[in-house]
Amino acid sequence: MPYRTCRTGCIVLKNVDFGESDRIVTLYSPDMGRFSAIAKGAKRSQKRFVNKLEEFSLLDISYRPAKHNRLHFLNEAELKEAFLSLRTDWQRYCPAMLANELVLRFTGEHDPDSRIFSLLHWLLESLHHGASPLPAVVFFHLHLLDACGYRPGLEHCATCSCSPDKNRGLSFVLQPGNGTLLCSRCSGNATRSRFTLSLQSLKFLQTAQGMTTKQMHRLQMPENVASECLYVLYSYSKYLLQCDIHSWSFLSQITGKRTGGKKTGE
Ligand SMILES: [Zn+2]
Known part of the structure; x- marks a missing residue:
């Protein structure tokens, strides 16, 4: 049975080398949210991934979805914008x-x-x-x-409702x-x-x-x-x-x- 392939646009948040030739990238996409994928042979492949998986890159990727919460498998990445x-x-x-x-x-x-x-x-x-x-x-x-x-909430004091604008002698703290x-x-x-x-x-x-x-x-x-x-x-x-x-x-x-x-x- 052939593998299902998906595409999405995404931004590279982080990348780390994995083993001798692979790389794991963490990405954010509008339809997937944050997710991680493995780019097999990324450190060797001159064509598929070179200079594409760097932080901040905007990509269009093709990937094979993971099974059982493992890493997605990155097939290809097209660099839309490197933000060099x-x-x-x-x-x-x-x-x-x-x-x-x-x-x-x-x-x-x-x-x-x-x-x-x-x-x-x-x-x-x-x-x-x-x-x-x-x-x-x-x-x-x-x-x-x-x-x-x-x-x-920055409009007024949460306890007495006084506004910073009208109470310039007071100081204000954000309660975390x-x-x-x-x-x-x-x-x-x-x-x-x-x-x-x-x-x-x-x-x-x-x-x-x-x-x-x-x-x-x-x-x-x-x-x-x-x-x-x-x-x-x-x-x-x-x-x-x-x-x-x-x-x-x-x-x-x-x-x-x-x-x-x-x-x-x-
Ligand atoms: Zn107050």
Whole structure:
């Protein structure tokens, strides 16, 4: 009986060498979600796979579905877009790596969400075409959390309902346990922590939450604000995932001290 062959479009999240000549790739596709496949002979085959299975590549693949939860078998890969600049420019590589890792960690296997695929594709394309890296990855991170059911509630304090706009003397923290804001009056604590958001950052995040990817270019976010937003989103995600996010150590090199993990008052 002939094997069934399927096709899908996908983005390469990760690849690892396996044995002497094979490679295992982790992919995200709009109709399959996250899944892994083995590319037999990928390290030898000049025709089928060479330079195609690198991180960030947008592919059209033909594969043989796995039986009994094993790895899918990759027959062929057609490279639609390599996004080469993301692998050669550190300023673009770091946010792209963070995005890949967040998709890897926040999504389940075979749990497709076309919004997540579109969001990742948008980010890689935007970085490749020269979008400002930090605001773009803030937008990505915020909307990924939304797609995964962890949208932070940033409009008002969850306890007294006061709005940051009308209470500029107060400071606000994102409560990682439920993703809502708490004002310093309700918490009785004005000390800054890794979850503290300045009024400016809060406003940018609120605006970004209401925007689509097509509108995002209108958002002019200063680098220091983008860094603060990223640091709080990273801290929130680390809390949700209960594990470290390895690519953060790269990204923090380009976002400066605010995200360098040396803050006090945690
Ligand atoms: Zn309050």
